[in-house]
Amino acid sequence: MDKRLKSSEREAFRLIEEMLQLMESRGLVELEMEHQGLRIRLKKASTSPTPQVVEYVAGIPQPIAPPGSAKAAEDTHRIVIKSPMVGTFYRAPAPDAPPFVEIGHDIEVGQVVCIVEAMKLMNEIKSEVAGRITEVLVDNGAPVEFGQPLFVVEPPQ
Amino acid sequence: MFSKILIANRGEIAIRVIRACKEMGIRTVAVYSEADRNSLHVRLADEAVCIGGPKAEQSYLNIPAIISAAEIADVDGIHPGYGFLSQNAHFAEICESCNITFIGPSAQSIRLMGDKIAAKDLMRKSGIPIIPGSMSAVKNKEDALKTARRTGYPVIVKASAGGGGRGMRVCHNDVRLISALMTCQAEAQASFGSGDVFVEKYLQAPRHIEFQILADKTGHTLHLGERDCTIQRRHQKLIEESPSPVVDPKLRRKMGELAVRAAKAANYTSVGTVEFLLDQDGSFYFIEMNTRIQVEHPVTEAVTGIDLIKAQIRVAAGEPLDFKQDDVRLDGWAIECRINAEDPSNGFSPCPGRIAAYHQPGGRGVRVDTHVFAGYEVPPYYDSLLAKLITTGETREEAIRVMQRALDEFLIEPLRTTIPLHKQIFSDPTFWRGQISTDYIDRQLQLGENE
Numbered sequence: 001m002d003k004r005l006k007s008s009e010r011e012a013f014r015l016i017e018e019m020l021q022l023m024e025s026r027g028l029v030e031l032e033m034e035h036q037g038l039r040i041r042l043k044k045a046s047t048s049p050t051p052q053v054v055e056y057v058a059g060i061p062q063p064i065a066p067p068g069s070a071k072a073a074e075d076t077h078r079i080v081i082k083s084p085m086v087g088t089f090y091r092a093p094a095p096d097a098p099p100f101v102e103i104g105h106d107i108e109v110g111q112v113v114c115i116v117e118a119m120k121l122m123n124e125i126k127s128e129v130a131g132r133i134t135e136v137l138v139d140n141g142a143p144v145e146f147g148q149p150l151f152v153v154e155p156p157q
Numbered sequence: 158m159f160s161k162i163l164i165a166n167r168g169e170i171a172i173r174v175i176r177a178c179k180e181m182g183i184r185t186v187a188v189y190s191e192a193d194r195n196s197l198h199v200r201l202a203d204e205a206v207c208i209g210g211p212k213a214e215q216s217y218l219n220i221p222a223i224i225s226a227a228e229i230a231d232v233d234g235i236h237p238g239y240g241f242l243s244q245n246a247h248f249a250e251i252c253e254s255c256n257i258t259f260i261g262p263s264a265q266s267i268r269l270m271g272d273k274i275a276a277k278d279l280m281r282k283s284g285i286p287i288i289p290g291s292m293s294a295v296k297n298k299e300d301a302l303k304t305a306r307r308t309g310y311p312v313i314v315k316a317s318a319g320g321g322g323r324g325m326r327v328c329h330n331d332v333r334l335i336s337a338l339m340t341c342q343a344e345a346q347a348s349f350g351s352g353d354v355f356v357e358k359y360l361q362a363p364r365h366i367e368f369q370i371l372a373d374k375t376g377h378t379l380h381l382g383e384r385d386c387t388i389q390r391r392h393q394k395l396i397e398e399s400p401s402p403v404v405d406p407k408l409r410r411k412m413g414e415l416a417v418r419a420a421k422a423a424n425y426t427s428v429g430t431v432e433f434l435l436d437q438d439g440s441f442y443f444i445e446m447n448t449r450i451q452v453e454h455p456v457t458e459a460v461t462g463i464d465l466i467k468a469q470i471r472v473a474a475g476e477p478l479d480f481k482q483d484d485v486r487l488d489g490w491a492i493e494c495r496i497n498a499e500d501p502s503n504g505f506s507p508c509p510g511r512i513a514a515y516h517q518p519g520g521r522g523v524r525v526d527t528h529v530f531a532g533y534e535v536p537p538y539y540d541s542l543l544a545k546l547i548t549t550g551e552t553r554e555e556a557i558r559v560m561q562r563a564l565d566e567f568l569i570e571p572l573r574t575t576i577p578l579h580k581q582i583f584s585d586p587t588f589w590r591g592q593i594s595t596d597y598i599d600r601q602l603q604l605g606e607n608e
Contacts, residue, residue, distance in 0.1 A: 085221070086226045087228075087229065088229060118222075118224075118225035143230075146207045146208050146209045146210075146222065
């Protein structure tokens with residue numbers, strides 16, 4: 001590597017290397033990442049159209065909740081509220097009631113943000129952080145697993 | 158027949174169950190702790206649910222989490238494997254109340270056989286020989302001393318709610334007995350939730366002979382021969398074989414009938430194992446019944462040709478057994494070695510860590526049941542079993558030779574494992590002659606130290 005590169009370019013190379021490793025280890029075809037104002041998108045060249053002998057590969061197990069809803073927030077400006085248990089996610093205390101929180105709401109520590117129902121028990125999930133809800137990651141009534149991201153919260157400035 | 162089964166376990170047994178389900182066209186759901194995110198059983202199942210943190214209590218022993226996962230995945234059966242919740246009667250009951258079939262015996266059978274004192278009592282009433290000793294929980298020191306003097310030293314103090322070789326202490330005199338009582342009671346309370354202990358005559362140099370039971374829900378009960386699990390360390394099995402070198406057809410018939418009687422007395426269904434101790438004079442005694450599939454089930458599968466997990470699932474689905482006791486034959490010989498991530502040269506201390514290089518033996522007569530692979534990080538939270546190496550042969554000698562060459566091929570680096578110890582045992586003429594007893598390992602290890 002050219003030592004005369006600016007630190008921001010070195011940073012970019014580092015990020016690209018990490019992304020390439022991630023793509024290899026997870027078998028991804030396309031990956032886009034944003035980090036401190038820098039956005040990089042990598043896409044593998046399309047594979048040859050000629051048919052190849054395909055070995056049987058163990059299917060990737062389907063997580064109960066679709067992977068699209070589990071956006072990991074690595075950024076220090078975003079905090080994720082994760083489910084502390086397995087069950088069914090409900091946004092409101094009752095089917096006809098308004099949701100506990102919406103995007104844009106400010107929440108406090110200890111505030112109930114949702115319900116996760118497990119074995120017929122409605123467990124109120126309390127936030128351990130304060131801030132503003134910026135994303136709701138799971139659909140109402142969808143199953144969630146332990147540690148699954150539910151909400152993205154922007155901490156107070 | 159089940160359409161979807163959740164496997165409430167991890168490691169090699171989870172894979173074993175997933176394999177059987179796949180072959181039967183049953184969909185599988187794996188549950189995993191955060192420490193097992195990259196585990197093989199998670200990758201092989203059709204669906205997977207993260208149920209909790211790395212510790213067993215947070216995940217694999219977490220009943221609400223597992224039941225919740227079963228509900229959201231909409232399964233109709235749960236297979237508990239071995240260990241964890243497999244002998245938890247409460248868990249079996251909750252499954253039933255949630256309309257999910259627990260693939261195992263009834264909660265009642267689990268409860269009955271889980272109480273060692275009650276099990277002994279039931280056996281006695283059924284005319285099955287039991288080890289002389291206390292017939293109820295030890296009430297006080299005097300009670301224990303009286304029992305010990307009646308049966309004669311040495312005696313063993315055992316936890317009534319214990320199992321898997323834990324919560325036991327051998328005593329050779331009154332002084333040791335009294336101190337063992339207190340330690341065992343405390344250990345039992347802490348590990349099993351009950352401080353009840355009892356005292357039994359301790360057999361010198363016995364052999365551990367267990368019978369595999371298979372029973373359907375119509376009451377048809379049969380045995381699939383014996384396994385000899387005499388090679389143990391601190392009551393933990395290391396090597397198992399079927400058949401036993403010291404059980405002839407006549408003894409097999411006799412012990413087998415009693416094993417079936419024991420299972421019937423407990424109204425047993427599913428797979429289970431009746432354990433006996435065989436004394437040097439040929440007398441044998443019931444010690445306990447395990448109400449689950451066992452680690453060493455592959456040796457029975459090898460000599461009988463019966464897939465025990467598939468049989469277990471079919472029986473749980475209500476299917477009657479389609480063969481009789483007379484149809485069961487033991488052909489050839491099978492031996493299993495448990496390959497643990499432990500350092501035999503350092504007190505068997507557990508050695509978790511990352512497996513950098515891995516190559517398992519193969520070829521004719523070799524079966525390996527494992528969940529590990531190159532690059533796998535062995536977590537420190539669970540038991541140390543890495544793999545089961547099972548070899549078969551037409552004779553015991555052939556099975557031993559296959560095992561020797563298979564052990565030489567087995568590569569698990571850089572972890573310390575029990576492979577070197579197994580190599581030592583399999584080259585020992587005493588083992589070849591089959592002249593072993595349950596104190597074999599301790600004596601072997603002493604020999605190793607003296608060299």
